Amino acid sequence: xxxxxxxxxxxxIQEGENATMNCSYKTSINNLQWYRQNSGRGLVHLILIRSxxxxxxxxxxxxxxxxxxxxxxxxxxxxxxxxxxxxxxxTTGANSKLTFGKGITLSVRP
Amino acid sequence: xxxxxxxxSNKVTEKGKDVELRCDPISGHTALYxxxxxxxxxxxxxxxxxxxxxxxxxxxxxDRFSAERTGGSVSTLTIQRTQQEDSAxxxxxxxxxxxxxxxxxxxxxxxxxxx
Numbered sequence: 630x631x632x633x634x635x636x637x638x639x640x641x642i643q644e645g646e647n648a649t650m651n652c653s654y655k656t657s658i659n660n661l662q663w664y665r666q667n668s669g670r671g672l673v674h675l676i677l678i679r680s681x682x683x684x685x686x687x688x689x690x691x692x693x694x695x696x697x698x699x700x701x702x703x704x705x706x707x708x709x710x711x712x713x714x715x716x717x718x719x720t721t722g723a724n725s726k727l728t729f730g731k732g733i734t735l736s737v738r739p
Numbered sequence: 740x741x742x743x744x745x746x747x748s749n750k751v752t753e754k755g756k757d758v759e760l761r762c763d764p765i766s767g768h769t770a771l772y773x774x775x776x777x778x779x780x781x782x783x784x785x786x787x788x789x790x791x792x793x794x795x796x797x798x799x800x801x802d803r804f805s806a807e808r809t810g811g812s813v814s815t816l817t818i819q820r821t822q823q824e825d826s827a828x829x830x831x832x833x834x835x836x837x838x839x840x841x842x843x844x845x846x847x848x849x850x851x852x853x854x
Contacts, residue, residue, distance in 0.1 A: 662842060671743075671830065672782075674842040717782065719843075725770055726795055727832070727843050731781030 633661075633718040633730030641736040648705040650733045652718030653698075659721045661694055663703045666715045666732070675703075675716075710739045741765075745831050745846035752821055752853055760816040760849045764833030771814050772832045772843065773806060782830065788814060821853045 664672040691704040719729045744763040773785040784798040788808045808814040832843040
């Protein structure tokens, strides 16, 4: 079963705008990760936030984690057409099993 | 190798045939995952290995699916008597579970088409 649930399912924005994607999960976690997928093939890791962290930055990416609400958000600032992809959140529990949500399709219009 | 390698990259098989999908994880990675992704869908968890043992097989869809990992390295996912609904991209990932809070690295997947 899916642990993470992303929303929205699809997002379309104009180049230069910010994109915000949300993820909610159900059980306790060790960390939460965001991945990107182009063309339905291998996923690329973007950023990992530990359960004792609240915010993390990497370039144009900003991730927040609220363990009390069991939710996370991924913000991509100043989006580019090349950011068009599917984005997935994934959680790791105590047994190191990595469980993914259903993903968000982001389209950035030039 | 430098990354997770999966073979074959594409496989077309006739309904009822058996197929074997191979995953070579990054050297030294103890955790290995198999996922299945149908067109436009999310990643469906299949099985997870820690070393040679599989603490979680809960995602295998039926007894036609099996997986093994030998020597703590290469893993093979076998699908017997393939059905059309088995058509999907099968993704493998590995991570260094000895290091807490580490990312998973994915292969490029095997696209399986059952005709």
